[in-house]
Amino acid sequence: MARVFSVHHNRIGRSPGTVEYLGSRKVDTVTVQARVCGPDLCEDLDIEAVLAGAGPRQGQTLWVDVVGLHDNELVARLGARFRIDGLVLEDVLSTTQRAKVEDREHLLYAVCRSSDFTSTNGRAGTEQVSIILGPDFVISFQEREPDVFAPVRERMQRGKGRLRTAGAGYLAYALLDAVVDGHLLALSHFGERVEALEEEMLDDTSERHLAEIHSLKREMILLRRAIRPMRDMTANFARLVAEDFGDEVRVYLGDLHDHTIQTSDAIDSYGELLQGMHDYHQSTTGQRLNEVIKVLTIISTLFVPLTFLAGIYGMNFHHMPELAWRWSYPLFWTVTVGVSVGMLVFFRRRNWI
Amino acid sequence: MARVFSVHHNRIGRSPGTVEYLGSRKVDTVTVQARVCGPDLCEDLDIEAVLAGAGPRQGQTLWVDVVGLHDNELVARLGARFRIDGLVLEDVLSTTQRAKVEDREHLLYAVCRSSDFTSTNGRAGTEQVSIILGPDFVISFQEREPDVFAPVRERMQRGKGRLRTAGAGYLAYALLDAVVDGHLLALSHFGERVEALEEEMLDDTSERHLAEIHSLKREMILLRRAIRPMRDMTANFARLVAEDFGDEVRVYLGDLHDHTIQTSDAIDSYGELLQGMHDYHQSTTGQRLNEVIKVLTIISTLFVPLTFLAGIYGMNFHHMPELAWRWSYPLFWTVTVGVSVGMLVFFRRRNWI
Amino acid sequence: MARVFSVHHNRIGRSPGTVEYLGSRKVDTVTVQARVCGPDLCEDLDIEAVLAGAGPRQGQTLWVDVVGLHDNELVARLGARFRIDGLVLEDVLSTTQRAKVEDREHLLYAVCRSSDFTSTNGRAGTEQVSIILGPDFVISFQEREPDVFAPVRERMQRGKGRLRTAGAGYLAYALLDAVVDGHLLALSHFGERVEALEEEMLDDTSERHLAEIHSLKREMILLRRAIRPMRDMTANFARLVAEDFGDEVRVYLGDLHDHTIQTSDAIDSYGELLQGMHDYHQSTTGQRLNEVIKVLTIISTLFVPLTFLAGIYGMNFHHMPELAWRWSYPLFWTVTVGVSVGMLVFFRRRNWI
């Protein structure tokens, strides 16, 4: 199961701003893609060239996309090249961040969690995504494959839309939009599983459902921790970006913010639905218990007294006058039937049968 | 069952502002009605003429009402004719919007969910309604029949009230008012079902009620997601409209806002009532279990020891002096009655009978 | 049972501002009392005279009190006489309003719900009360008898206090104060019932209590919907009135506002108390079940094995050597007593007896 929260114990006590990754390697090799795009061209750059100073020209945007976080040296060199301060780099490498946006002198740092429902056996997991936005460049960091930015890369390649022309602010928007699209998708898959379970339960409930409800609740908590802080984050991001990149990007970021409100809203509804399903399950169990117990009680109440009666006339006392009577046996049956009918009337009156 | 949340998977990864409907066709043909109204006249226009440039004259208002969303071309042409930007059109066609209002340069875009309790077997469903308000025109989009705007159309036809004279702002108000009236109606029907179930349950509870409570809770969640965001939306709408259309519309929109507070309030009360009904059901089940178990215990506790006693004197040991005693049998009965009375006293003291 | 929420279906689709009452007649005749009071006099006026233009002179205040809402014509004439606009009149007649105050050009409209615990068999019900405050007049509307304003009328008659001299603002305050006093009273009666039930339950719980708790919870929901919106309403009312009627009324309205905070607070406490009572009931039921089941288990576990043993020696096999043994029967009793004692030790160790 994905952990709700964890820190790396050896992190404690280090100086703030130490650029060192302490998590497990989630990919074998760290891959870096640097690409510079403008209205007319879109070409890959060698990362070494970029680190050595190569960059976008007027009207162009540079995008450096890093997948995998365990190459401390690379991160430090990127930091030096783009003047990213140590606290930001520490946050990039410390994968327990809550979605937030920070305004540093000449750049914006946004961090959030993408939801990757394919990772852990179809259950929702979340990975940290960092985006650093400068005047003409965007640097993005992901923990592992699959690349949530693949659709953006593809659209950029095709050259359609505004991706090539609208600058770094729009590119950062497009990357965040890809993350939120991932949330929408994860939420939709999650919802399908919740509602499939719900429908199954309305037919019949079993103990298996309980474990499934609990497990879905847990995923819901994880997803919600990824999704909910996006609301404030996108609102702040829109506010900060608007000043530097103009009104067009503001409109798009407003749209993005609306999507995060939708997802927040939906995850809350699922939380409530899951609680309702738990309540329904529990009550159904109680109701079934009642029915089973009623059957037991009816059977016992019918036969236990009669068995006692039969036991009496099975006794071997020498002096039991009834034994010799001519009509004892028919009388016994009469009493038996009479008691049974009386009991059934009693049960009917109590509304048990 | 209506889904709590869903997105169309092929939507993910498209450029923002793509005008394409991805949902299922909820009506066979898309119908469009264009109507221009002024103090003196109210006549239908041909939609092609409108798209070609025909519009309202001084003092007139144009209303274009689209039912059905799968005609991408029509939507795109409307967008071009009335200069509606791509993000708005994308939202119009993406039917998972939460109620909101957006202020675009020369027009206002309001989206919300109407509640149509007739659609899915008497259970409440919700459909997306979009309203685009320009200086002298209103364009409305609905997902399917039945037309929630029918009462507005009729009042406009009859020529009564302010609908013909008060301009586009008032018309937009009237359309939103029709949506909120739909909520009031749906809520009233919903409430009748909740309260009918409640009254039935106070007579007697059964397992069927549990499924019904769960299903009503679910509907409540759906309804609430349609109703609650209307509060902020109508408040924002009133604020934005007031500047352009003056004080009279502001008063009406304030009234509308009050209605959305009433509906929010009522749906919350129903949520609480349903939770209370669930609690009541569960407790009643537990209480009944207690009663049933008491009967079982009383019967067993009375007869099980006596049956044992009878079993003893049914044994075939050769040496059982009691068997030959003269008063054994009457003594047996005495003991039996004595034990029974003792038990009954015990039960009475425990307050079981 | 009082409905939690309802609208009149034929209301839907009407023009806003239609002055028509759609509810049921809660009184046979609509009664109207018009009274004009000043420092020196306090006399009833004929309502027709008032409608024809008669009104208060300098330093006097006119109070028109309407009980019963089904006389549409009267309401319309009052509207015309005192220049009350249609939306206000519609709200007066539409009895599902949430407490609010509205600032119209030359008058204030306050609406709230009085709680009338005498109406429906001792259970709390709520009725709508509207108060329209002009510069020198107050018009009040109530749905039915009993008149919550009776104490105000009486104090005005006696001529004591400030009612005659302090103007329309003070009169409106006095009317709202009468409504809040009604809430205090209803809450006190409600609380007595809750606490009587609680005390009864601490002695012994029964199924009847469950239905009573549920019913009290429901009343609590209704009362809370009447009481809670009063907080904001009185605060707004105080703010709006202060400008026109000066500081003295502001002090009184502040006092009124404090009372509404007290009532809100108390109804929330009762809600929590009722939930606690429900929890207590449920847990007690579970605890009792445990006890009953223990008795059953002890009896069964003691006697079922022994009955089996007796059954064995009641078998008629020809070859059962024990049957002929001299000490079989005493041995049987020894085993019986031994097993019983063993069982009792086992139960004691499990802390069951």
Next chain:
Amino acid sequence: MARVFSVHHNRIGRSPGTVEYLGSRKVDTVTVQARVCGPDLCEDLDIEAVLAGAGPRQGQTLWVDVVGLHDNELVARLGARFRIDGLVLEDVLSTTQRAKVEDREHLLYAVCRSSDFTSTNGRAGTEQVSIILGPDFVISFQEREPDVFAPVRERMQRGKGRLRTAGAGYLAYALLDAVVDGHLLALSHFGERVEALEEEMLDDTSERHLAEIHSLKREMILLRRAIRPMRDMTANFARLVAEDFGDEVRVYLGDLHDHTIQTSDAIDSYGELLQGMHDYHQSTTGQRLNEVIKVLTIISTLFVPLTFLAGIYGMNFHHMPELAWRWSYPLFWTVTVGVSVGMLVFFRRRNWI
């Protein structure tokens, strides 16, 4: 049990500002202590002298402390002497106030509830305390003994600290501080009882604990109603006092405000802890039920089939070939042991034993 809320029914309908106490007499005689203190002296004054006009001289502070509220005349005379308006006096005498502070022209009125855990058999009760603060005097009202202000009086007598020199503002602070100290103490006692019960329950749970949890929850509700409003009250009081009595008192009142935040926080934690204890109790009961039922089921399932078998060979049919067989009886025992072992294996596999 202390009532959660009550009003005196004859209060309803009186003019606002009526100075009349309607509650029960909580002390036999109303006691009044008037004391004037300055840097050099601290002497008691005769209350009649004070009412006749005697008061503090320059640099002195007068403190009038009233215990018991049923002397309406005294209260009215104090009101006249210190120009306290009727609404304030009405609140002083109406003992259902929520903690608040009011700013009247030349004085401040603060009301709150002291918690007196000694009053009702060791259970927490709350009494109303009113403090009226003028430029050079403080008037305090309490409902009953024991005097929560005793420590203040003592410190004043000893002449230590700032009580004699720091003016009326500091004295009012000291009185409120004594009330909050009382809350801290009551909370600490309350907490001890909660935690003692918790520890007892972790050993073993019984029905008695349920009633105790419920009763503690109820006390918690009462205490919280006394404690929680203190937060806002002390914040407002600090703000209002600061203007007149300077920075030093502001610092102390800030400290007092921090204490009210601590108490609010702690009472909320206890509420949560009590709910957790209730949940624990309920679940433990369910768990125990399971165990008991398992024992019953194991015993029944072992012996009921065997008893049936024994019953068969106890039948008296003339033609039962098995009865005459040589090895029937040993075979019977073999079957018996075999079935028992099989059952035990079945139970073990279900993890019941």
Next chain:
Amino acid sequence: MARVFSVHHNRIGRSPGTVEYLGSRKVDTVTVQARVCGPDLCEDLDIEAVLAGAGPRQGQTLWVDVVGLHDNELVARLGARFRIDGLVLEDVLSTTQRAKVEDREHLLYAVCRSSDFTSTNGRAGTEQVSIILGPDFVISFQEREPDVFAPVRERMQRGKGRLRTAGAGYLAYALLDAVVDGHLLALSHFGERVEALEEEMLDDTSERHLAEIHSLKREMILLRRAIRPMRDMTANFARLVAEDFGDEVRVYLGDLHDHTIQTSDAIDSYGELLQGMHDYHQSTTGQRLNEVIKVLTIISTLFVPLTFLAGIYGMNFHHMPELAWRWSYPLFWTVTVGVSVGMLVFFRRRNWI
């Protein structure tokens, strides 16, 4: 168990600002370390020298670290030397403070709770930590060992990072950061225990788990009371410090504030997870009860009627014609098997087996 809340009863009634520690001695001896650090040096000072007036020179920072609070005289002398007012010292010694920051004339006082999961048998406990920040000195107070500031001391010793050069503001930040790092660590340990329990429960639930869940909930309440107020505290601290110590410290404190948001968030998630685990446990218990009862009912319902039948033919009536019939015994078996099969069909239809 750690107490949720306690005050020292003899504290009540003392003058505010009394510098006296009333808690238990948590360490044997109070240890004080005074150290002065600058860019070039870092040396320990004798505490007596410091109290006598020795202090930091230009560009240096003095850190006085006190562990153990029961040396009243030392605290008083520190107060006199650094001009700390009595209310602050009282708060330092009163170990029930909620995290807060106070702005005194020439210094800042921050108090919070460190979480020390090693203290009470692996369970989380919390200790009070006070930090007083002056222009060129920091005084810290801890209740007991282990020293949460050890990592800071070590880094300072090593001379790396900004600790020696960045002034008192940065030192105070570093100390708070150590406290928050302790929270992160405690939370991580706590989370491991919660999730280990969760995994164990998904295999099988037992009564032991209930007590463990309850105990974890309790720890959660304690941890949350330490963690949650840190959010506001760090935000206020950052605001107040920024003015005096410049932008660099502001950035670090912003980072610290983000960490407190992470911890708040995580502790809330654990609270929810624990509640979910409780719900899961309770429902599983109910479900298992159902299964056990079903077995009991099936067995009883199969054999009880048959035992009755066998009992009948064990009776000793002289006139029972069936006893003599030739095929009675085979017929008896036929009936027995028939009834059993019928019952099994009935159970299968009810979905019990």
